[in-house]
Amino acid sequence: MAIRLGRIGYLNVLPIYHPLESGIIENDFEVVSGPPSKLNILMDEGKLDISAASSIEYARHAEKYYLVPDIAIGSRGPVQSxxxxxxxxxxxxxxxxxxxxxxxxxxxxxxxxxxxxxxxxxxxxxxxxxxxxxxxxxxxxxxxxxxxxxxxxxxxxxxxxxxxxxxxxxxxxGLPFIFGVWLVQRKSWEEHKEKLMDAAKKLIKGKEWGTANMAQICSMAAEKSCMTDEEMSSYFKGLVYDLGPEEKEGMLVFYRHLKESGLIERIPELIFIP
The missing domain is CATH 3.40.190.10 (Periplasmic binding protein-like II)
Known part of the structure; x- marks a missing residue:
């Protein structure tokens, strides 16, 4: 079974997906690309096994998902996009x-x-x-x-x-903001635990390769954009790809505001793949 992997169709995830899509990190993923709103729907409908998704999608349906640790997309200030x-x-x-x-x-x-x-x-x-x-x-x-x-x-x-x-x-x-996280379907996890654990590890390896080779990523991204290499470098420097203690705190503060505003029913616990 090929793992169905969701990919946000934006430049900001290039550091994570380029090493996977180019074969630098070997995999047999079936990649589905689209905007966050589309991937949210596909995850909610159980049509993807693991995917980038909006952080609010986890808040709305936390019972369906596990979070992938150590990987996210956000900013600690200006995000520019x-x-x-x-x-x-x-x-x-x-x-x-x-x-x-x-x-x-x-x-x-x-x-x-x-x-x-x-x-x-x-x-x-x-x-x-x-x-x-x-x-x-x-x-x-x-x-x-x-x-x-x-x-x-x-x-x-x-x-x-x-x-x-x-x-x-x-x-x-005063906190980072996490726009996107990577989610695993709990139902898929129960059926294909080992393959999904391997998929999560490859995503994290992709992130590590991309952040270690950011100059190359920026040049590639600039070729597909109206931005110069220098502007693209400034853009990527403002992004966060980790999900550490500060980023988790930022997510929970956001969720508290959403609950106070009536946009979600309850503040979810952040539960990662076992």
Missing amino acids: VLLLSRFPVEELEGKTILVSSQTHTSAALLSVLQSQHWNITTDYSIGSASFALQNGDRPDAILAIGDEALNLRYHPEYPHRIDLGEAWRELT
């Missing part, structure tokens, strides 16, 4: 509408937390593609852009106010 792009200063967004990317769950929840806990504003939301809206001449009051789209739109001349949600979270809590 989760941005609120606005035509107005953030304090002037009260009562206005924010276009939120349909590809995100965690970032949308983080935006809601920051609005209530950090900026003390209330806004309306619409769901859609920022790139599509802008190409069609629409100019929303503000845009929540994530991933490669955020990197491409971050200097849009009609959106002079750029709020980095990773940096805003750090200002609010």
Whole structure:
């Protein structure tokens, strides 16, 4: 049985997946790529065995999953690829509408937390593609852009106010923010424990290879982007790929805010593969 592995279709996971997809680390994964929202649904439906997923997906359905230890995707400050792009200063967004990317769950929840806990504003939301809206001449009051789209739109001349949600979270809590984690289906674990343990180890080896060869990763990523090698290096330096004590604390603080806001029913315990 080939392990069904979910891959976020963004540059930020290149350090983890390049050594796996290029054969540097041998594997027989069946890789399924997509935005976080798609992978969340596939994991919830039991169609993937192990996958990158939004940290809020674990909070919503923790009983279905184990966390993979020592691997995550987040930031300890500016993340650069989760941005609120606005035509107005953030304090002037009260009562206005924010276009939120349909590809995100965690970032949308983080935006809601920051609005209530950090900026003390209330806004309306619409769901859609920022790139599509802008190409069609629409100019929303503000845009929540994530991933490669955020990197491409971050200097849009009609959106002079750029709020980095990773940096805003750090200002609010002093903690890292974990946008994505790697999850294992508990049902799959019961049936294929050894193969999934091996898959988790290979993901961690991928992370270790990627972070040790970051200059090569940055050059590869820049070839597929409008960013220079220097800009790409700055981007990757701001990312967190570990899931240590501070990162776990940041996750639990986020979950507490989500519960207080009614976005999740309870704060889950962080339970890792046995």
